[in-house]
Amino acid sequence: MATALNVQCTKCAKSAGIATCNGCLAKLCRRCFNDHRQDLLKEFDNVVYAHDILKQKLETPNKNDSHRLLKQIDEWKKDSVDKINQLAEQCRTDVIILLDKNKDELIDRFRKISNRVHKGRDDEDYVERDLSKWMADLKELTDELIKPSNFRIEEDKQSPWIQKIRVREDIHDQAKVKDGKWWFNFVNKQI
Ligand SMILES: [Zn+2]
Numbered sequence: 001m002a003t004a005l006n007v008q009c010t011k012c013a014k015s016a017g018i019a020t021c022n023g024c025l026a027k028l029c030r031r032c033f034n035d036h037r038q039d040l041l042k043e044f045d046n047v048v049y050a051h052d053i054l055k056q057k058l059e060t061p062n063k064n065d066s067h068r069l070l071k072q073i074d075e076w077k078k079d080s081v082d083k084i085n086q087l088a089e090q091c092r093t094d095v096i097i098l099l100d101k102n103k104d105e106l107i108d109r110f111r112k113i114s115n116r117v118h119k120g121r122d123d124e125d126y127v128e129r130d131l132s133k134w135m136a137d138l139k140e141l142t143d144e145l146i147k148p149s150n151f152r153i154e155e156d157k158q159s160p161w162i163q164k165i166r167v168r169e170d171i172h173d174q175a176k177v178k179d180g181k182w183w184f185n186f187v188n189k190q191i
């Protein structure tokens with residue numbers, strides 16, 4: 001039991017606090033002091049464990065494909081390529097539909113010219129003016145087949161559709177102790 005002169009153990013408040021922990025300044029009885037050291041030993045073991053794990057990681061050579069930053073780059077690349085493939089596929093489908101539609105219209109126009117040309121041959125009533133008109137019409141249809149005038153591919157130069165990535169190095173140029181905390185000056189360096 002603690003006497004009036006003795007300080008009580010901070011932890012159990014039953015026995016006299018005969019030993020002081022230099023760390024937390026608790027005054028402890030022998031049994032609680034031993035328990036306290038035991039608790040600190042457990043925490044120390046945790047530190048050693050974390051220390052050993054980190055040491056092992058530092059001693060393992062870098063594998064060129066395992067770091068999460070490298071994976072981040074790979075993911076960006078995959079996402080960007082996926083975006084391009086999807087959009088290219090969508091645009092190809094749209095163009096194929098429009099080309100088919102365009103061709104149907106051209107076939108209609110061609111039939112009309114063809115009928116006139118055949119009739120001209122049968123009746124043998126064509127003159128220079130008819131020949132140059134038919135030739136001009138045929139050339140127009142040929143051009144339209146190669147280069148349709150009613151649709152085209154347009155590049156959107158305004159919006160950056162795929163976000164560019166870059167690697168930035170933060171240089172810790174000075175480490176200072178301020179108000180008991182570490183403060184770092186960061187300098188962004190673009191590489
Ligand atoms: Zn105690």
Ligand SMILES: [Zn+2]
Nearest residue numbers: 021023024025
């Ligand atoms: Zn302590």
